[in-house]
Amino acid sequence: MIKKETKTEEIVETKYLCDFCGVEVRQTYTFCDVRCCICGRDMCPKHRVDYREPGDYNGGDYTTMICTECNKTSEPYFEKLKILLLNYEEEEEEILQEMKNVCMENVKNKGDNNEF
Numbered sequence: 001m002i003k004k005e006t007k008t009e010e011i012v013e014t015k016y017l018c019d020f021c022g023v024e025v026r027q028t029y030t031f032c033d034v035r036c037c038i039c040g041r042d043m044c045p046k047h048r049v050d051y052r053e054p055g056d057y058n059g060g061d062y063t064t065m066i067c068t069e070c071n072k073t074s075e076p077y078f079e080k081l082k083i084l085l086l087n088y089e090e091e092e093e094e095i096l097q098e099m100k101n102v103c104m105e106n107v108k109n110k111g112d113n114n115e116f
């Protein structure tokens with residue numbers, strides 16, 4: 001006797017949905033492409049932007065993505081960082097100039113009294 005039974009297998013599929021609009025997000029290269037590197041929410045191309053900290057000029061092929069919301073939140077902080085960097089550059093220049101001046105003073109003083 002032959003008895004045929006139909007079996008249904010349950011397949012569990014993991015899908016990543018954009019936390020902002022619910023669109024399915026395809027994982028492309030790295031997790032950082034689909035998941036916000038700050039808040040960890042999944043994001044579709046519409047809801048993600050390149051993340052680059054002020055002063056990080058070595059970008060290029062490697063980019064990190066963050067969600068549009070974190071991008072908006074980080075704007076005033078990035079402004080603060082930019083000002084900080086600007087002040088840093090100015091102060092750095094002042095300090096280096098002072099250092100050079102002292103070095104030149106030393107040379108001048110040595111010429112005057114041959115002391116070590």
Ligand SMILES: [Zn+2]
Nearest residue numbers: 018021044047
């Ligand atoms: Zn989205």
Ligand SMILES: [Zn+2]
Nearest residue numbers: 036039067070
């Ligand atoms: Zn985020």
